[in-house]
Amino acid sequence: MxxxxxxxxxxxxxxxxxxxxxxxxxxxxxxxxxxxxxxxxxxxxxxxxxxxxxxxxxxTNFHPTSSLNSALDVSKYSNKLKPILFGPEKGKGLVATQDIDAGEVLWREDPFVYAPPWEIYEAQMAGTASWQDETRSNLTKGKGTSNKLGDESPLSKDAIWDTYRSFATLRNDQRWSHTSENDLARSQLENTFRRLHTVLINALYLQHSESQEDVTFDSTNTGSIPAPSRSAAHTKQLKRLLRVPIPEATLNSLFSWDGLMEGLGKMSLNLEAHGGLFPLHSHLNHACRPNVSIRHISPDGSTNSILHSPNPSRITVIAASLIPAGVELVVSYVDPSLDLRSRRRELRAWDFGICQCGRCLEEENSNSNTEHPEISGNRTKIEGGDERDVGQLEDELRGFLSV
The missing domain is CATH 1.10.10 (Arc Repressor Mutant, subunit A)
Structure with a gap:
C-alpha cells in the first residue's frame, strides 16, 4: 500500500x-x-x-499579474539596486545591492510616457509659460518645404500658435493703467484674444488634407470648443470603424479587475504633483517611512520652479536615509506627516487597501484607542447613549459628499 x-x-x-x-x-x-x-x-x-x-x-484571487521587464536595463541607471518580484500580492520592487548613504543621488530618469504638471495650465492661461514640443514644427513640415517662419501661411497651426502666445503674454501684462482709452483697448484685445483662441482650436482639429482657407475668424462662437471639421468620407469611415466590435482580449485588458489594478499600478502617486510614467521609478513600492525621495530639480539646483527648465519632467531619486544592502527602496504615496487614520484614508481612496507597513503597525499597536485597523480614534458619546467613532463619522460624511 x-x-x-x-x-x-x-x-x-x-x-x-x-x-x-x-x-x-x-x-x-x-x-x-x-x-x-x-x-x-x-x-x-x-x-x-x-x-x-x-x-x-x-x-477569489484578486491580485494582478506582475512580471519583470526583461527589456529594462537597470545598469544604465544605477549599479546599486536591482528589481525583484516579491509575489502575486506585492508585485515588483527595487532592492539595494550595496550599502547606500543618506543623501546619495541614486539615479535620474526621464519619463517613458510624459504628462505635464498641473500648474502649467494656470501658467498658460496667464500667459506666463509656453508648453510646446520643440519637435512639433519638424514633424509637421514635410521634406523640401521651407523652415522660415515668414514662409508659413498666416493661418497655419504654427503661425496661429505663435501669435496666440504673443496675445496671451500681452493679455497678462499688468502694466495697463486704468484709463478710458486703455480700458477700451483692453476690451477689444479680450475680444480678439477669444476669437484667436477659437481659431487656434479649429486649426488643431483640422486634418492636414483640408484647406486652411476654411479657418475663419468667427466672432459669433467664441465661448466653446468647436466640433472638429470632418469630410463626408471621413465621417463614413468613422461610422464604419465604430461598428467593428472590440476584441474580447482588449476589453479584458482594459476593464477587468486585473486591468484595473494594472492601471492603478501605473499611476504616479508621489508627493510631487507630477504626471508621467517612469520605467524604473514605477517599481518603487509604498511605505509610510520612506527611505528614498523623488525630486524635480532645476538646472540651477533649486526645486522652486521647474516650468521653464530644459527637462521639467526629469526626476532625481535621492536616498533619504541609510539603506543597507538587501533592503527595499520605498517611497511614500501620501504625506508621511499625516497621522495613521489620515494616511490610511488617503491610500484607501486609491484602492490601496489597509496599509500594513512597519510604521502603521507600530502606531496601531501603540495607540490603545485603535479598535479598527483603519480608524484610530477618539470615541464620543452622542445623545441616546450611543457611542460613535468620530473618525467613522468623518469617513461616512466624506463618502456621502464624495470628498
Missing amino acids: GVVPTDNELTGTVRSLRTSNSGLGIPKLLATLLSSQPEWSVSEKRLRKVIQRLKSEEE
Missing part, C-alpha cells in the same frame, strides 16, 4: 502539475501525478476535491 500524502503536499504538487499540464483532464492528471510520485496513494475522488479547492482559490 502506498503512502497517503498530506493535504499540503498533495495541493502543492497538484498546483504545479496543473500549471505545466493545463489541458489535462482529471483522469490523465491523476495518472501524471502517480507517475511523478509512484509511492503515493491518491484516489480520483480526493484529487477532484483538491482541484475544486484550487479553482475556488483562483476565483
Whole structure:
C-alpha cells in the first residue's frame, strides 16, 4: 500500500502539475501525478476535491499579474539596486545591492510616457509659460518645404500658435493703467484674444488634407470648443470603424479587475504633483517611512520652479536615509506627516487597501484607542447613549459628499 500524502503536499504538487499540464483532464492528471510520485496513494475522488479547492482559490484571487521587464536595463541607471518580484500580492520592487548613504543621488530618469504638471495650465492661461514640443514644427513640415517662419501661411497651426502666445503674454501684462482709452483697448484685445483662441482650436482639429482657407475668424462662437471639421468620407469611415466590435482580449485588458489594478499600478502617486510614467521609478513600492525621495530639480539646483527648465519632467531619486544592502527602496504615496487614520484614508481612496507597513503597525499597536485597523480614534458619546467613532463619522460624511 502506498503512502497517503498530506493535504499540503498533495495541493502543492497538484498546483504545479496543473500549471505545466493545463489541458489535462482529471483522469490523465491523476495518472501524471502517480507517475511523478509512484509511492503515493491518491484516489480520483480526493484529487477532484483538491482541484475544486484550487479553482475556488483562483476565483477569489484578486491580485494582478506582475512580471519583470526583461527589456529594462537597470545598469544604465544605477549599479546599486536591482528589481525583484516579491509575489502575486506585492508585485515588483527595487532592492539595494550595496550599502547606500543618506543623501546619495541614486539615479535620474526621464519619463517613458510624459504628462505635464498641473500648474502649467494656470501658467498658460496667464500667459506666463509656453508648453510646446520643440519637435512639433519638424514633424509637421514635410521634406523640401521651407523652415522660415515668414514662409508659413498666416493661418497655419504654427503661425496661429505663435501669435496666440504673443496675445496671451500681452493679455497678462499688468502694466495697463486704468484709463478710458486703455480700458477700451483692453476690451477689444479680450475680444480678439477669444476669437484667436477659437481659431487656434479649429486649426488643431483640422486634418492636414483640408484647406486652411476654411479657418475663419468667427466672432459669433467664441465661448466653446468647436466640433472638429470632418469630410463626408471621413465621417463614413468613422461610422464604419465604430461598428467593428472590440476584441474580447482588449476589453479584458482594459476593464477587468486585473486591468484595473494594472492601471492603478501605473499611476504616479508621489508627493510631487507630477504626471508621467517612469520605467524604473514605477517599481518603487509604498511605505509610510520612506527611505528614498523623488525630486524635480532645476538646472540651477533649486526645486522652486521647474516650468521653464530644459527637462521639467526629469526626476532625481535621492536616498533619504541609510539603506543597507538587501533592503527595499520605498517611497511614500501620501504625506508621511499625516497621522495613521489620515494616511490610511488617503491610500484607501486609491484602492490601496489597509496599509500594513512597519510604521502603521507600530502606531496601531501603540495607540490603545485603535479598535479598527483603519480608524484610530477618539470615541464620543452622542445623545441616546450611543457611542460613535468620530473618525467613522468623518469617513461616512466624506463618502456621502464624495470628498
